[in-house]
Amino acid sequence: MLTSKEKIIIAALNQFSRKGLFATRIQDIATEAGISQGLLYRYYKSKNEIYVDLIEDALDKMNEAVEGIASLNCGGREKLLNSIEGMYKTIEESDRYRQTSSLIAQAMGSEAIPQEAKDALKNKRDLPYQMFSKIIVQGQKEGTIIEGDSYDLAVLFWSTLNGLTIFRNTRDEKRPLPDKRFIANIFLKEKI
Amino acid sequence: MLTSKEKIIIAALNQFSRKGLFATRIQDIATEAGISQGLLYRYYKSKNEIYVDLIEDALDKMNEAVEGIASLNCGGREKLLNSIEGMYKTIEESDRYRQTSSLIAQAMGSEAIPQEAKDALKNKRDLPYQMFSKIIVQGQKEGTIIEGDSYDLAVLFWSTLNGLTIFRNTRDEKRPLPDKRFIANIFLKEKI
DNA sequence: GTCTATATCCAGATAGAC
DNA sequence: GTCTATCTGGATATAGAC
Numbered sequence: 001m002l003t004s005k006e007k008i009i010i011a012a013l014n015q016f017s018r019k020g021l022f023a024t025r026i027q028d029i030a031t032e033a034g035i036s037q038g039l040l041y042r043y044y045k046s047k048n049e050i051y052v053d054l055i056e057d058a059l060d061k062m063n064e065a066v067e068g069i070a071s072l073n074c075g076g077r078e079k080l081l082n083s084i085e086g087m088y089k090t091i092e093e094s095d096r097y098r099q100t101s102s103l104i105a106q107a108m109g110s111e112a113i114p115q116e117a118k119d120a121l122k123n124k125r126d127l128p129y130q131m132f133s134k135i136i137v138q139g140q141k142e143g144t145i146i147e148g149d150s151y152d153l154a155v156l157f158w159s160t161l162n163g164l165t166i167f168r169n170t171r172d173e174k175r176p177l178p179d180k181r182f183i184a185n186i187f188l189k190e191k192i
Numbered sequence: 193m194l195t196s197k198e199k200i201i202i203a204a205l206n207q208f209s210r211k212g213l214f215a216t217r218i219q220d221i222a223t224e225a226g227i228s229q230g231l232l233y234r235y236y237k238s239k240n241e242i243y244v245d246l247i248e249d250a251l252d253k254m255n256e257a258v259e260g261i262a263s264l265n266c267g268g269r270e271k272l273l274n275s276i277e278g279m280y281k282t283i284e285e286s287d288r289y290r291q292t293s294s295l296i297a298q299a300m301g302s303e304a305i306p307q308e309a310k311d312a313l314k315n316k317r318d319l320p321y322q323m324f325s326k327i328i329v330q331g332q333k334e335g336t337i338i339e340g341d342s343y344d345l346a347v348l349f350w351s352t353l354n355g356l357t358i359f360r361n362t363r364d365e366k367r368p369l370p371d372k373r374f375i376a377n378i379f380l381k382e383k384i
Numbered sequence: 385g386t387c388t389a390t391a392t393c394c395a396g397a398t399a400g401a402c
Numbered sequence: 403g404t405c406t407a408t409c410t411g412g413a414t415a416t417a418g419a420c
Contacts, residue, residue: 004385004386018302018303018304019302019303019304020212020214020298020301020302020304021215022212022214022215023213023214023302023304024304025412025413025414026413026414026415027413027414035386035387036386036387036388037387037388037413037414037415038386038387038388038389038415038416038417039385039386039387041414041415041416042385042386045415046414046415047413047414047415102301105297105301105358106212106298106301106302108358108362109212109294109297109298109301109358109361109362110210110211110212110215110298111210111211112210112211112212112215112216148370148371148374149370152370152371152374153370153374155356155359155367155369155370156352156356156370156374156375158355158359159352159355159356159358159359160348160351160352160355161355162355162358162359163350163351163352163353163354163355163356163358164347164348164351164355166297166300166301166351166354166355166358167347167350167351167354169301170300170301175347177347178340178341178344178345178347178348179340179344182340182344182345182348182378183348185378186374186377186378196403196404217394217395217396218395218396218397219395219396227404227405228404228405228406229396229397229405229406230397230398230399230404230405230406230407231403231404231405233396233397233398234403234404237397238396238397239395239396239397
């Protein structure tokens, strides 16, 4: 059985991810959580507070996942392939990831979000690029990944996966994503 | 000298692209346009009406640009390179494109936008994929573009460019985008 | 802990003067 | 055409009963 607070979190994530902070009413969250509007204020001081909590949590989860892959004890090429594999699985199967990625995408695209949410984004959004840049450098040293500025390649990697995530999130028909090898071959010296 | 209506359009596009439909107040638009709130209603019946106008216009502009490239009288390989060149120029230089792409990205990510805006999106968002798919097929027949499902490759192409556009739009420091050749080589048989 | 009722505020939209 | 003043509705947040 879920506590009221847990029900609020789950409902708020779903509502915010679908409609954004400003189009979501407190009433929407309360209704989906199956509680009254008043009760919500036992657990949170304001709508913004829920939102900031969710944004911080989403960014932390994202960074933990990336750190998990980067800290594997294997070659850069394997880390790359592993990242693509993991991201594809997550994008295609996880409803929770659809929600958190939509939440972050919307937050990044709006200047009107609360200052605390902006701060969290600013502090936490760069880690994936840095981690992946290190993976690229490792692979370049090992001779398995193409030459080029490692941060540029990291930007390209995440931009491509973000773009595919958004494409997937915004279509009803769940068409399979393009073959993983197309992504891998952007970076690999020896194509697969 | 701009008419009041033109000033409203320009201000609304800027406000909506930065804050989204729901966080933007009529007052924000009127202030930026340098007119009173009341005057705005001489030209538009509601905030939603301005928004729907802008969305439809943004989608039309996007599709016109794509059709322009696809109808060039040249090989598929050249159309591909031309598309990348054109998109890079637009992403890096055009403030207007930053606004329209943000507007569309936000609209795609929210279920709360007006029905007319949803309809416009649904009807007009697929054309770029279809056009690019044809370019891919042409290049495959000519032997210049790699094998694979042409619509999948079109999805990959636009997802990558959308991802890069969003990356660019959400960073203050205007770091140059990754080398165009990385994108081209995803699709070209003979790498450059 | 939970609900209902309500106070307060603010944004969208309208009316009417100039 | 343009502005100021106002109406109205709805959403956030609070108060108070159970």
